[in-house]
Each structure stands twice: as C-alpha cells, then as structure tokens.
Amino acid sequence: MVTALARIGDFGLFCVRVGRSTFRHRPPIARSIEEAYHIGFRSLPILLVISAFVGTNLALQGYNAFVPLGGQRLVGMFIALAGVRELAPIMVASMVAAKAGTEMASQIAVMRIQEQIDALEVMAIDPHWYLVVPRFVGICLVLPALTMISIFTLVLASYLVSVYQLGLNGPEFIQLASATTRPVDLWYCVLKAFAFGIVICLVSCYYGFTTRPGPSGVGRATNAAVVVSAVVCSLLNYVMSEILFG
Amino acid sequence: MVIDSLAGIGRFGVFSWSVATRVVTPYWEIDETARHTWEVASRCAMPVVAVVFPFGMVMALQGLSIFDLFGAQRLLSSLVSVAVFRELSPVLASTLVAAQGGSAFAAELGAMRISEELDATEIMAIDSLRTHVVPRFMAAVIAAPALNVIGCLAGITGGYVTAVWVKGQPSATYWDNLWELTHPADIYGGTFKALVFGVLIGLIACYQGYHATGGAAGVGKAVNDTVVISITTFIIVNYFLTSAMFGAITN
Known part of the structure; x- marks a missing residue:
C-alpha cells in the first residue's frame, strides 16, 4: 500500500521534471521530428490492419444488434457513434502503447541498466530533456494524425462489409454516417488522442527510467508500461466521453 | 526479406507442431501449469x-x-450484451493476456x-519444450477464457452503471431484457473465441521468447514483437x- 503510494508520488515527480525540462530548454526539434517519424511510421501498418478489422466486426455486430428492431439501415450511424467517437481513438492509443510505448520503455530501460543514463548525467546533459522530451513532442505530433487515418480506415472497412457482405444500401450508409458525425466530434477525437499520447509517453518513459536490473527487469518494465498505459487510457476514455459527448 | 519471413513462418510451424505433440502426450508438468495459470490470471484480473x-x-x-x-431505450441491454459477450470481452481480455501474460x-x-x-536444460537431457514452454502455453489457453468470463461480468456491470445510475433507466428492464435477448450461443461463442486467441497468444509468446537473440x-524486442504480433493475428482471426459463428446464428 505504502509502496504503491510511493510509486504514484515518484511518478508525479517524474512528470514535474519532464514538464520543467520541456519548458526550460528549447526542445530538440530535429530529434522530436525523428521520434515522430519513428512512432508514426512503425505503428502505421499494424494500425491500418487493426482499424480495418475492428471496422468489419463493428459493422457485423451492429447489424446483428439492430436486425431484431428492423433497424439494420442504422449501421452507418452505429459506426459513426461507436467507431469514430469511441473505438478509433482508444484503439490507436492501445496500439501505440503496445508498439511505440513498449519500445520507449525497453530502449530507456536498456540504457538505464547499461548505465548510459548515468553517463548522460555525468556529462551534465539532462536525461529527461535528452530522452523523454523528444518522445513526448513526437507522440503529441503524431497521435492525432494516426487517429484520423484510423477513423478513415475503420469507416472504409465497415462500409465495404456493410455493402458487399451484408447487402446494405451504400449511399444511405454514407449519408447516415456523415450526418451523425459533427465536425466538432473529430476535434474531440484529436483532443482524446493528445491526452492518450501524454499518458502513454509519460508512463512508458517512467517505467523505463525506474527499471530493475537484468534482462528480466527490462521485460518486466516493458510489460508494466503497456498494461498501465492501456488501463489508464481506457478509464480516461470514459471520463472524456462522458464530458464531451454525454 | 521474403525468404527470411517464409523461413520464420516455417520455423513457427515446426515449433507449434512440437508444442502440440507434447501437449497431448505425457508427461505433463501439472504443478508448473497451475502456477503459471494462476500467475497470469491473478495479474490480469484487475486490468481486465x-x-x-x-x-x-x-x-x-x-x-x-x-x-x-x-x-x-429498453433494448439497450441487448446491445450492450451483444457488444460485450461477442466482441469486447474476448478481444480485450485476450489483449491483456497478450500484454501481461504473453509478454511475461x-x-x-x-x-x-x-x-x-535453456541450453543447460537440454544438456541435462531434460526436454526444455516440455518443462518450460508447454506449461506457459497451457496457462495462456486456460487463462484467456477464464478472464473472458470476468470481462463479461465487468462489461455488463459497466453498462448497468451508466444506464441505470447515470442515465436513470429502470433497473428491472435492463436485467429482464438482458436475460431474454441474450442467446447462450453468444456466451459460448465469446468463450470459444477467447480460447482460440489464448492458443495464438501462447504459441506466439513462447516462440518469440524461445528464439530470442x-x-x-x-529480449525487449521479443517482448514487444509478442504483444504486437499476437494482437494483430487474433484481431484478423476474430473477423473470420x-x-x-454469429453470421450463422442470426440467419
């Protein structure tokens, strides 16, 4: 109990240090763009695959849920509500946590156990500024873009399933989906993506910094990073949905 | 590049076959299996x-x-139950088994x-697949459906909290429609899905760890690849x- 509280306090201090390093020095622009490229580019293929298949299943189950009502035409609307508003942002966040987040945690953890972080401090380079800030800026730049790409893929895949597998009317699907999605909904998705990006980056880097020694310590830090960021993101998702859409 | 990935698929096939033959033939490491199952299930239960x-x-x-x-609005609970029993609970429970158990x-x-x-084990003429891999594989196969049940309960309760406490729907309607409109097939189907996902996670995680270099x-890369590859694989399998299963039920 006490150790859990101590961990939370430690995490808070870590966030404060990262925040201070972000504003005290100029962020390393070139490295931030490099990180953004890595995070975005590495996560993109897997994200496309997952968005597409979540879209297909959403269409199938939405159809099954509305058939008893005779409301199967409303699949387009269901996609806009469940897919665009809810699933796409949280899905992107969990995949980026699973891919980029674990990479951050394991890279930083390996640097920690090989004492490279201590070496940075010896050279009077702030390790938070050098290691965390570029990842932080990178993930904030790229996560909203990934969310938009994922929304597009998800809607496209569910359109294809609705029209070709379930035999629904295509123009009607498009019309219902676009009537349900207000432009401001997309901005809310961007807002969610920012929040999830901040959570993922801080949690993953924190677990990397505080790893225990040895290969199993690195594995454990990587593991904890993805689970904790997924749990925090899905709790945050409900709170944000209730505030923004409730 | 292409040859490499084909060789990887072949190695994975051989690995899966060796695991499968050891699962169906004695001797079984029952204690180890129980220990790993308990460890995965207890570590995943709260996150699920x-x-x-x-x-x-x-x-x-x-x-x-x-x-x-x-x-x-009275039909709300049937939408929640379809979404949770068939899709969300199996997929999310398996995602967490992959992220917690598989990566561990x-x-x-x-x-x-x-x-x-592992080399030392082999030198002592102990079959490392049987002693170290099979118990972990079986742990994923057992834990995923078990956690799916916990996930179903949690999801339905979550729907109840929003519908009844936050939005003020009548509580009795929620439960009545839930029992009336949920097919037993939804629950068996979801559990069967979780079982299939557990098999995939177990094989992929053990393969990645067993062949780490x-x-x-x-090791960090193997852990990372495990989570990503197993989640992608079972989401694709999920569609089929x-x-x-459920296409046939409604028609």
Whole structure:
C-alpha cells in the first residue's frame, strides 16, 4: 500500500521534471521530428490492419444488434457513434502503447541498466530533456494524425462489409454516417488522442527510467508500461466521453 | 526479406507442431501449469475489469443516443450484451493476456535463452519444450477464457452503471431484457473465441521468447514483437470467427 503510494508520488515527480525540462530548454526539434517519424511510421501498418478489422466486426455486430428492431439501415450511424467517437481513438492509443510505448520503455530501460543514463548525467546533459522530451513532442505530433487515418480506415472497412457482405444500401450508409458525425466530434477525437499520447509517453518513459536490473527487469518494465498505459487510457476514455459527448 | 519471413513462418510451424505433440502426450508438468495459470490470471484480473468496465459504460452511453431515436431505450441491454459477450470481452481480455501474460512468457523464456539456461536444460537431457514452454502455453489457453468470463461480468456491470445510475433507466428492464435477448450461443461463442486467441497468444509468446537473440535489447524486442504480433493475428482471426459463428446464428 505504502509502496504503491510511493510509486504514484515518484511518478508525479517524474512528470514535474519532464514538464520543467520541456519548458526550460528549447526542445530538440530535429530529434522530436525523428521520434515522430519513428512512432508514426512503425505503428502505421499494424494500425491500418487493426482499424480495418475492428471496422468489419463493428459493422457485423451492429447489424446483428439492430436486425431484431428492423433497424439494420442504422449501421452507418452505429459506426459513426461507436467507431469514430469511441473505438478509433482508444484503439490507436492501445496500439501505440503496445508498439511505440513498449519500445520507449525497453530502449530507456536498456540504457538505464547499461548505465548510459548515468553517463548522460555525468556529462551534465539532462536525461529527461535528452530522452523523454523528444518522445513526448513526437507522440503529441503524431497521435492525432494516426487517429484520423484510423477513423478513415475503420469507416472504409465497415462500409465495404456493410455493402458487399451484408447487402446494405451504400449511399444511405454514407449519408447516415456523415450526418451523425459533427465536425466538432473529430476535434474531440484529436483532443482524446493528445491526452492518450501524454499518458502513454509519460508512463512508458517512467517505467523505463525506474527499471530493475537484468534482462528480466527490462521485460518486466516493458510489460508494466503497456498494461498501465492501456488501463489508464481506457478509464480516461470514459471520463472524456462522458464530458464531451454525454 | 521474403525468404527470411517464409523461413520464420516455417520455423513457427515446426515449433507449434512440437508444442502440440507434447501437449497431448505425457508427461505433463501439472504443478508448473497451475502456477503459471494462476500467475497470469491473478495479474490480469484487475486490468481486465479496469478496461472492460469502462468499455461497457461507453457502449451504454453511445447506445442510448441511438435507441433514444426509436424510443427503444429498453433494448439497450441487448446491445450492450451483444457488444460485450461477442466482441469486447474476448478481444480485450485476450489483449491483456497478450500484454501481461504473453509478454511475461516471452521475457522469461528470452532471459533463459540468452543466459543459456535453456541450453543447460537440454544438456541435462531434460526436454526444455516440455518443462518450460508447454506449461506457459497451457496457462495462456486456460487463462484467456477464464478472464473472458470476468470481462463479461465487468462489461455488463459497466453498462448497468451508466444506464441505470447515470442515465436513470429502470433497473428491472435492463436485467429482464438482458436475460431474454441474450442467446447462450453468444456466451459460448465469446468463450470459444477467447480460447482460440489464448492458443495464438501462447504459441506466439513462447516462440518469440524461445528464439530470442541479442542480449537484453533482444529480449525487449521479443517482448514487444509478442504483444504486437499476437494482437494483430487474433484481431484478423476474430473477423473470420465472427463471420463464421454469429453470421450463422442470426440467419
């Protein structure tokens, strides 16, 4: 109990240090763009695959849920509500946590156990500024873009399933989906993506910094990073949905 | 590049076959299996509840805004149950088994591989697949359906909290429609899905760890690849399972 509280306090201090390093020095622009490229580019293929298949299943189950009502035409609307508003942002966040987040945690953890972080401090380079800030800026730049790409893929895949597998009317699907999605909904998705990006980056880097020694310590830090960021993101998702859409 | 990935698929096939033959033939490491199963299940139980519960709440929140149009709010619980039993609970429970259990298996086996403990086991004429891989594989296969049950309960409760406490729907309607409109097939189907996902996670995690190379960074990479590859694989498999099983039920 006490150790859990101590961990939370430690995490808070870590966030404060990262925040201070972000504003005290100029962020390393070139490295931030490099990180953004890595995070975005590495996560993109897997994200496309997952968005597409979540879209297909959403269409199938939405159809099954509305058939008893005779409301199967409303699949387009269901996609806009469940897919665009809810699933796409949280899905992107969990995949980026699973891919980029674990990479951050394991890279930083390996640097920690090989004492490279201590070496940075010896050279009077702030390790938070050098290691965390570029990842932080990178993930904030790229996560909203990934969310938009994922929304597009998800809607496209569910359109294809609705029209070709379930035999629904295509123009009607498009019309219902676009009537349900207000432009401001997309901005809310961007807002969610920012929040999830901040959570993922801080949690993953924190677990990397505080790893225990040895290969199993690195594995454990990587593991904890993805689970904790997924749990925090899905709790945050409900709170944000209730505030923004409730 | 192409040859490499084909060779990887072939190695994975051989690995799966060797695991499968050891699963069906004695001797079984029952104690080890129970220990790993308990470890995965107990470590995942809280995260599964913490993730599926808010998803149930979100489903109810968005579902209500659709059913409001028909004035059919009473059917809300059937939407929540379809979404949770068939899709959300199996997928999210398995995602967490992959993220917690699968990555732990890959990390443990990878650490054993690079510190040459697995080689040491082989030299002592002990079958490392039977003693170290099969118990972990079976743990994933048992834990995923078990956690799916916990996830179903959490999701339905989450939907209840939003519908009844937050949005003020009548509580009795929620439960009545839930029992009336949920087919037993939804629950068996979801559990069967979780079982299939557990098999995939177990095989992929153990394969990644068993074949890890390249020091501490290599173990980190194996852990990372395990989570990503197993989640992608079972989401793709999920589409075909849904089309095959639930497509048939409604028609």
